Amino acid sequence: MKALILSGGKGTRLRPLTYTGAKQLVPVANKPILWYGIEAIVAAGITDIGIIISPETGEEIKAKTGNGDRFGAKITYILQDKPAGLAHAVKVAQPFLEDAPFLMYLGDNLVESDLRLFIEQFKERSLDALTLLCAVPNPSAFGVAKIDEDGRVLQLLEKPKIPPSNLALVGIYLFSNHVHHAIANIQPSPRGELEITDAIQFLIDQPKKVEARQLEGWWLDTGKKDDLLEANRIILDTRLAAAVEGEVDSKSQVIGRVQIGPGSRIVNCTIRGPVTIGNDCYLENCFIGPYSSVANQVTLIDADLEHSVILQGAKIIGIQQRIVDSVVGQRAELKVAPQRPKALRFLIGDDSQIELA
Structure with missing residues (x-):
């Protein structure tokens, strides 16, 4: 079995961060989101992995992620020259996939479940497609599956006004090689894309063996x-x-689960975990509260931070009011004058400079 990770797209919902980088490389707990997916796939026993990349961010993903050695995998990069849909990505990847069954994984997803269970069920039941689902409070915002009591998928609906269930399509699928025939027989949707939901519906209508499992x-x-x-x-x-x-x-306090990388210096700070701080950082006179991630080569001086993500090379100086629920991009700089506002909340792109006076 092979795996196909989709890591193209423009990441419009995470702009301005993604104007200058791939959304799948934005770090979660100081590790690129994409890498969690690769690790989950390798842990499930699949080591031959294709990654769909776009012309805009593909080289960055290749440079950062490499050939797969660090994960114990072999990675093949596959260029999708335009964002023409998930099924189009599978079509582009067919020379890599050949006739092998495969797992398809959207590269900006994170799941807790062990993928091995689903792979075993896919193989044992000789399925042509297995879709993973998750109960959500707002199913009309997602693709939704209508299934019977045995887990067979009856219908897939894209963002229905009246959802037949609360089970959303997660973005992780298992397919036999019959999906290639299905994709060859569907037409672009009104938005001009080849939709994977249309390909799965084609398999259902054949009928092929299409089932779903809930995460x-x-x-x-x-x-x-x-x-x-x-x-x-x-x-x-x-x-x-x-x-x-x-x-x-000796003036600093480190409380709870805290990770501090080599080369980092902590001077007169209180750090209350869970917190991760990368390599070669400098922190002075700071409070770093729970659920904060500070990437490599970050400088924080006179800063108060909680539940935030600070990307590589950023500098925050002189902001003693608490920064919360914020994402600060690579190499961004925040400085504040002595007369300060009462509250601050940011989403700041790479290479930005902000001074509050």
Whole structure:
């Protein structure tokens, strides 16, 4: 079995961060979102992985992620020259996939469930498609599956006004090679894309064996700022291991599960976990509250931070009011004059400079 990770797209919901970089490389707990998907796929026993990339961000993804050695996998990069739909991505990847069954994974997803269980069921039941679902409070905002009591998929509906269930399509699928025939027989949707839901519906109508399984635990689509912060919170809560490798002076307090990378210096700070701080950072006179991730080479001086994500090379100086629920892009700079406002909330893109006077 092979895997196909979709890592193209323009990331419009995470702008301005994604004007200058791939949304799948935005870090959650100081690790690119894409890498969590790769690790989950390798843990499930699949090591031959194709990654769909776009012309705009493909080279950055290749440079950052490499050939797969760090994950114990072999990665093949596949260029999709335009965002023409998920089924179009499968069509472009057919020379890589050949006739092998495969798992398709949207690269900005994070799930708690072990994928091995679903792969085993797909194989044991000789299915042509298996879609993973998750109960959501607002199903009309998603693709929704109508299923029977045995888990067979009867119909897929894209953002229905009256949903037949509360089960949303997660963005993780398993397919046999019959999906290629299905894709060859569908037409672009009104938005001009080849939709994977149309291909699955074609399989249902054949009829082929199409079933669904519900995820246990959390599912996170990290396409928006608040979703990214929630993913960061959950990963820090469930997976962070305490490890202090940097230098912490005697005036500082490190409380709870805190990770501090090598080369970082902490001077007269209070850090209350769960918090992760990367390599070669400098923090002085700061309070870093729970659910914060600080990437490599960040400078924080006289800063008060909680439930936020600070990307590589950013500088925050002189902001003593608490910054909360914020994402600060790479190399961004925030400085504040002595007369300060009462509250601050930011979504700041790469290379920005902001001074509050």
